[in-house]
Amino acid sequence: MSAVRVLSVWRSRHLNCRCFVGNTRINDYKAPRGFLRLFRDFSTDEGTVTSGRKRGLRAADVAERLRREKHEKTETANKVPVSPVQRNVAELKRFTQKLQFVHPNVFAKALSNSILYQDQNIIAINKPYGVPVYSTGGIGNSIAESLPVLAKIIDGIKGGSELHVCYNLEKDTTGILFLSRTEETAEQIHNLIRSHEAEKRYMVITVGVPVPSEGVIDIPIIEKEVMGDQHHFKMGLSPLYRPAEEGDGLVRVRAHRQAQSAVTRYKVLDSSSRCSLVELQPITGVKHQLRVHMALALACPILGDHKYADWNKLAPQKLPEGVLRRLGLEQSKTRHLPLHLHVRQITLPGVRGHSDLTVSCPLPKFFTAALKKLQIELPEKP
Incomplete structure (x- = not known):
């Protein structure tokens, strides 16, 4: 009234x-x-x-x-959390989300500051976490869309400046991404990656310690349908051998016609707190190959892999109590853990007059923070 x-x-x-x-x-x-x-x-x-x-x-x-x-909302969001778990979750969010929804020009500037190598033909950048190479729904920025602005930042206001993506990386993978100034060079690098002539080395943190500590995983991969309450599809193993029905030994089975050959070389660099730092070298390039081989072949899923940590459902990764204590997290907060999968080093054979080109990339902050909490030592040389 x-x-x-x-x-x-x-x-x-x-x-x-x-x-x-x-x-x-x-x-x-x-x-x-x-x-x-x-x-x-x-x-x-x-x-x-x-x-x-x-x-x-x-x-x-x-x-x-x-x-x-x-x-008032900003003050609430920026309020210092009172518990260690809240602080750790806030830190993970800050590490993994800061570039996803910023202004495109700010994002392009951040990419220019992440350049690892540059010459007249090739540019290597450190791809940030959570940003796709190509545009997808629900994500504010992508590498491909930022290239026109990035080219102007690198070369100044110069007509005709262009950059091209040489290959794709998954949204949640960090590390080396090559860009080129010409489509010809981009196609050449893409072919080197696709034909496995380029040597790629990844670093991952796994939940569990692989046994043996070094070896080669040679198990084909196929896309499978997972039935149940959460109907979905995943890449899974399609082994060529099965245990013999009588006695010891293995029996070779006929390969599935839709299975793809997948080979991964791995080496444990250090381990502690029931987790490991592992170097992976993919010999082939199948979708989700490294994640599937670690989770399903060695039973040591990558830390933060919420898709393959449990085959039967889609849920945040379940971690042992000791790992949770080390990371300072509760099980209900593990959904905030990012995928600890990083392209550490790439060696390209001669490209347009180059001799072999090797580029290395530092680990992201959330990765090194996890290593420190888990008391895992990082080798001095990549």
């Missing part, structure tokens, strides 16, 4: 005198002071009377209220 309505009702019931509110002049000096004070407070709260004049809600008031609400 408006202030005018309240005053009119009060007058009609309690006073037999005139009271004009149109010009906000009250001529009844016999009205109790408490009521007049109530009238003033009510009018101020409703935004209908200010300094003796009647007015409605202004756009400036709405804008001010929205600014205040936004400021």
Whole structure:
């Protein structure tokens, strides 16, 4: 009920005198002071009377209220968490989400600061976590869309500057990504990667310690349908051998026609707290090859791999209690763990007059932070 309505009702019931509110002049000096004070407070709260004049809600008031609400939300979001778990989760979010939704120009500038190698034909950048190479739904930035701005940042305002993506990396994979200035060079590097002539070395943190500590995984991979409450598809193993029904030994089975050959060389560099730092060298290039081989062939899933840590369902990775304590997390917060899969080093054979080119890339901060918490040593040389 408006202030005018309240005053009119009060007058009609309690006073037999005139009271004009149109010009906000009250001529009844016999009205109790408490009521007049109530009238003033009510009018101020409703935004209908200010300094003796009647007015409605202004756009400036709405804008001010929205600014205040936004400021309060920002303060709440930036409030220092009180528990170690909250601090660790906030730290993971800061590491893994800071470039996903920034302005495209800011993102391109960040990519220019991450250049690992550059010459007249080739540029190598350190791909950040959570950003796809090509545009996908729900993600604000992608490498490919930022290339025109990145080219101008690198070369200045120069007509005809172009950059091309040489190959794709998964959204949650970090590390070396080659760009080229010409489509010809991009195609050449792409063919080297696809034909496995380029040597790629990854670093991962695994939950569990692979046994033996060094070896080669040679098990084909095929896409499979997972039935149940959460119907979905995953890449899975399609072994060429099975245990013999009688006695020891293995029996070779016929390969599935849709299975793809997949070979991965691995080596444990260090282990502690039931986790390991493992170097992986893919000999082939099948979708999700490294994740599938580690989780399903060696039963040591990559830390933060919420897809392949459990074959039967899609859920945040379940970690042993000791690992949770080391990481300072609760099981309910493991969904914030990023995939610890990093392209550490790539060697390209001669490209456009180059001799062999080797580029190395430092680990992301969330990766080194996990190593420190797990007390795993990082080798001095990649």
